[in-house]
Amino acid sequence: MYGLPYTGHSFLAHLVVIAVAQIRNVYSFFKSGILDQCSQK
């Protein structure tokens, strides 16, 4: 989308999407870790 005019609006909206995706990644990482530990026990 290079060159397309953008403002702080879509910029912040896309930044929020990245933040949510990162939180989901961290959550699923810990969740899978806990599930692994439970299954080992």
Added chain:
Amino acid sequence: MPKIAAVVPAFNEEKTLGNTLNSLLHIFSHKDIYVISDGSTDGTAAKAREYTENVLDEFQNRGKMKSLNYLIQSFSLTERYDYILFVDADTTVAFDFLEQVTPLLTDDTACIVGQIISRSHNFLTFYRKIEYFIGQEIYKKSQSSLGIITVAPGCSSIFNTRCLKEIDFSNPTLAEDLDMTIQIYRKNLGKIKYCSQARVYTQDPATFRDFYNQIKRWHCGWFQCLKRYRVPFGWTRFDLEALYLTSEGVIYGFLTLGLPWLIFKYPQLTLMGILADFSIFFLFTLYISYRNNIYRYLPLVPLYYVLKMLQSIIYIRCLCFSRNHLWRKVRRY
């Protein structure tokens, strides 16, 4: 390990083609590199033959999309390879590009998009560096997590040949990469993913004239494709993203055009809005200066901001006259 070919379309690129092919030879065998000289009048084909035997030298200039298709058909690339990397003749590829993208090449993937980095040359190419960073590390990254990447750039994307067989190359627009991207969504050919670690380095316009022509082509191509594929009336997630970005651009363009009136009518509110937008832009320029260790262009941030506004006016111009644009070659340096 999937079989991958590198394809380079070139039109009068004698000056930069050597660097491109040299970078490709670090990661591909010369047998897997294919070049088409699309009606070049300089020594492009001869230069290409110094690096690979797979060279087509066409007398007639067909345009990028048609020449790519001709090359793919001539060498039966979709039958012989699993993936094809498209590289522009002004672009060099990082030596670890394939290592980075290979883990992402799954059956349901139509295309992997690498990160484009503008090669440093002057203050205009530095501005492009800022644009690329925002466009890729913010917009493209978030679009990738939602599965709605709007453009798979023609100089940094690796396509599944299964999907290339389904793409119609016969009626090209000014933005062939956007055309191919929308076809992938419309025909449900698979996922498009962004890999920021897979890098290519490209040469961007170094003069205002070339910069203006390139921006105009991108914008006109954008509107041509939206019109051809009836975006946003497919009402998919991609359509909604395209609608969001397009409408924001149109509003921004009209606000820029009406800026003198806005300042006259609502001076405080307008200046606060500009200041907020400028602050975000300034912070990013500062960050990119720090990342690249180039601080000499920082005093030009106000000029860059004006350029950003001018781009939005060009955008409105292209919205109204998207048919009247001819492709013009960017001068190499």
